[in-house]
Amino acid sequence: MAMVLNEEAGMLKDAAKGFLTGSAPVSQLRKLRDEKNEDGFDRKTWSAMAEMGWTSVLVPEDFGGVEMGYVAAGVIAEEMGRTLTASPYLSTAIMGATAFSRFGTDAQKSEWLPRIAAGDAITAIAVDESGKHAPSKVATTAERSGNGFKLNGRKTFVAEGHVADMLIVSARTAGSETEAEGITLFLVPRDAAGVSVERSDMVDSRNSARVTLDNVEVTADAVLGEVDGGLKTLEGVLDAGRAGLSAEMSGSAQQCLETTASYLKERKQFGAIIGTFQALQHRAAHLYSEVELGKSVVLKALQTLDAAPDHAAILVCAAKAKMGQVAQLATQEALQMHGGIGMTDEYDVGFFMKRVRVAEALYGDANFQADKFARMRNY
Amino acid sequence: MADLEAFRQETREWLEANCPEEMRKPMQSEADAVWGGKKFKFSEPQKLWLDRMAEKGWTVPEWPTEYGGGGLSKAEAKILREEMQRIKARVPLQSFGIWMLGPALLKYGTHEQKLEHLPPIARGEIRWAQGYSEPNAGSDLAALMTKCEDKGDHYIVNGQKIWTSYADKADWIFVLVRTDFQASKHNGISFILVDMDQPGVTTKPIKLISGASPFCETFFDDARAEKHNLVGELNRGWDVAKYLLTHEREMIGGMGSGGMRPMGDIAVQQVGLNETGQLADPFLRADVARAEIDGMAFMFTMERVADEAKAGQGTGANSSVLKYYGTEFNKRRLELLMDSSGSDGLEWGGEDDVARGWLRSKGNSIEGGTSEVQLNIIAKRILQLPSA
CATH class of the missing domain: 1.20.140.10 (Butyryl-CoA Dehydrogenase, subunit A, domain 3)
Structure with missing residues (x-):
């Protein structure tokens, strides 16, 4: 497959850019933060996204979607990374849709995919239990109880947790705390008895929550994928999210690079435009090269998720490891080259730095990905 | 698409029938690479493989057939590469002529220049060296001072080049020379082809920290160059040089x-x-x-x-x-x-x-x-x- 966007994806990119820069720019996130918005995202913007078909980009046509695939989903995420638009797009349109369309039963698909496509339901993935991402480290338990299960445990760093209708929760049905086998995924309504969700105040002003499960009863129908074999399903869902985050970070990195290059062409010091200084030219040119490499591996990962999802894992790993580091370099370089003004809250650079830090950590930072990459390469 | 599938099938059969067994084994070292030229010592399978591929124009698959190429489309050339990889066939010929001079001549050369120089490159008969850097013109390449004087029916070249890769093994050299000392530095440079088989051209290998000597110094003492071997316009050689450098960069980067x-x-x-x-x-x-x-x-x-x-x-x-x-x-x-x-x-x-x-x-x-x-x-x- 040629590593260029086809016409359809190119048009989607232009449309997404137009909508987001016009209706949901960085100033929207700033406003949500400043007015301590309870939802943490703008519901009108979210409805508009659903109307444009963004929430159905990974939903099959049989369930009311447009199923354009991961490259298209990544194109939207990338543009959102340029404007830092806050929304449940990643947790729902990418991860929720992937969870149900790839791993759901017919009944689960029929119930959830049309609602996701319509923008009527929000899903959240509850996986981590401590500060560092570790999907196989699961202390949350699911004991058999009657025809179903009873869940107990605590989850953290649950993106969109407090606004979700449905939580997808990993819990242990067998094995010891760090074993890969014995994990099962459950669909747990946020308003189920025994579920308490506490929103976390995050550095990027985006949604994250702690979830406590206290004797939460679910039926056997609530199992997503196989009992005890949930890690494979979870990894499939997480990989979609990781690829989406990589695309988002790609957008943020490109935006930081472009904003910085513009600033270098305007700002004067020592009687000269600072962009004439070779020290700064080389920093910017090095960053450009890194961003180009990051873009390539992200596109390859997204294309592989579309063409051969079973072979995408190592590429997603490489994409998130690379783009995570590149995007952090981009925000750091952007701040340094902006000088003092970059340190001010009034300027947007800080928003990018904060969001990229969170996106980089979510579902495994660069170190996590590099370690996993090495294990997949047998060393 | 059906045509491409047919092409793949034909290519596969031809390669199976024509690629010698020895040429399907991995190269043991850089010394196994075939560079061609008058001084090159071919093994028998190397020569056989090169001749067969050159006959089809497949040492330079995308060059036009009239200049020794295969006249293949990009899609066909890709199929050829894939089919060669499939049987682990070695590249029959690699050279600066293929990577660098060829593309520059195809873009800037006259029909006569292409006819004279491209087929011998494609057949591995002439090996080319690149005369760019000078002792005082490295990163600042446009500061080069090798002098080229118009002597009526020919040119005379005087000066020194350095870092000329494998010049001691080459037959001809493409050289950046200064033809106008009055013009600004980018506007007085010309691109000329020089036969190295003459007393006015001598080479001396440079030993590197690796112990190898892939580079030489090349000296021009009243070396003769023919008028018809000036590529592009007089004093516009920088355009050709820049174009060629993009090919060199991709090659080294790769x-x-x-x-x-x-x-x-x-x-x-x-x-x-x-x-x-x-x-x-x-x-x-x-x-x-x-x-x-x-x-x-x-x-x-x-x-x-x-x-x-x-x-x-x-x-x-x-x-x-x-x-x-x-x-x-x-x-x-x-x-x-x-x-x-x-x-x-x-x-x-x-x-x-x-x-x-x-x-x-x-x-x-x-x-x-x-x-x-x-x-x-x-x-x-x-x-x-x-x-x-």
Whole structure:
């Protein structure tokens, strides 16, 4: 497959850019933060996204979607990374849709995919239990109880947790705390008895929550994928999210690079435009090269998720490891080259730095990905 | 598409029938590469393979057939490459003529120049050297001073070139010369082809820290060049030089990516795994993993840049990104191989030593325009940052 966007994806990119820069720019996130918005995202913007078909980009046509695939989903995420638009797009349109369309039963698909496509339901993935991402480290338990299960445990760093209708929760049905086998995924309504969700105040002003499960009863129908074999399903869902985050970070990195290059062409010091200084030219040119490499591996990962999802894992790993580091370099370089003004809250650079830090950590930072990459390469 | 499938089938059958067994074995070292030229010592299978491929025009598959090429479309050439890889066929011929002079002549040469020079390149009969850098014109290439005087029916060239790759093994040389000393430095340069088989041209190999001598000094003392061998317009040689440099950069940047044994595999062989199945040196493991990820990202970038160029979306300056990143990456790769190899890598043995490759790689970010020059180009041509 040629590593260029086809016409359809190119048009989607232009449309997404137009909508987001016009209706949901960085100033929207700033406003949500400043007015301590309870939802943490703008519901009108979210409805508009659903109307444009963004929430159905990974939903099959049989369930009311447009199923354009991961490259298209990544194109939207990338543009959102340029404007830092806050929304449940990643947790729902990418991860929720992937969870149900790839791993759901017919009944689960029929119930959830049309609602996701319509923008009527929000899903959240509850996986981590401590500060560092570790999907196989699961202390949350699911004991058999009657025809179903009873869940107990605590989850953290649950993106969109407090606004979700449905939580997808990993819990242990067998094995010891760090074993890969014995994990099962459950669909747990946020308003189920025994579920308490506490929103976390995050550095990027985006949604994250702690979830406590206290004797939460679910039926056997609530199992997503196989009992005890949930890690494979979870990894499939997480990989979609990781690829989406990589695309988002790609957008943020490109935006930081472009904003910085513009600033270098305007700002004067020592009687000269600072962009004439070779020290700064080389920093910017090095960053450009890194961003180009990051873009390539992200596109390859997204294309592989579309063409051969079973072979995408190592590429997603490489994409998130690379783009995570590149995007952090981009925000750091952007701040340094902006000088003092970059340190001010009034300027947007800080928003990018904060969001990229969170996106980089979510579902495994660069170190996590590099370690996993090495294990997949047998060393 | 049906045509392409038919082409694939024919190509597959032809390669099966015509590629000698010896030419399907991996090259043991750089010494197995076929460069061609009058001085080259071919093995019998090498010569047979080259002649058969040249007969089809497949040493330069995309060049026009009238100039010794195969006249293949990009899609057909891709199929040929894939089918060659399928049977692990070696490249029949590699040369600066194919990589550098050929593309420049196809763009800037006259029909007569193409007819005279391209077919011997395609057949591996003439080996070309590149006469660009001078002792006082390295990164600042346009400061070159090799003098070329008009003597009526011919030119006379005087001066010295340096870092001329394999000049001692070459038959002809393409040279950047100064034809106007009054004009501004970029506007007095011409691009000329010189036969090295004359007393006025001498070469002297330069021994490098790696112990090898891939580069020479080349001296021109009243060397003669024919009028019809001036490529492009008089005093407009810089245009040709720049065009050709983009090809050189892509070539150097691409080194160290394709067909190499993965770093992780070498590290495992040298260092071993611990009881949990991880590379026994945890810091090396982290470095190797990051480098392999960057290597993948670089490989995909080469692929993307090529696909964008095909789709008419690329920017020519991206060759500077490939050159910059590819050469810096190759240095990093060789450092990690040295880290993996320990004292084994420090032995001064045969030509395939890790140590020799490691030392040789240090030149990658200098030759063909230093990393710093590439960063200047990216800053100016892509980011459009202003000049001082």
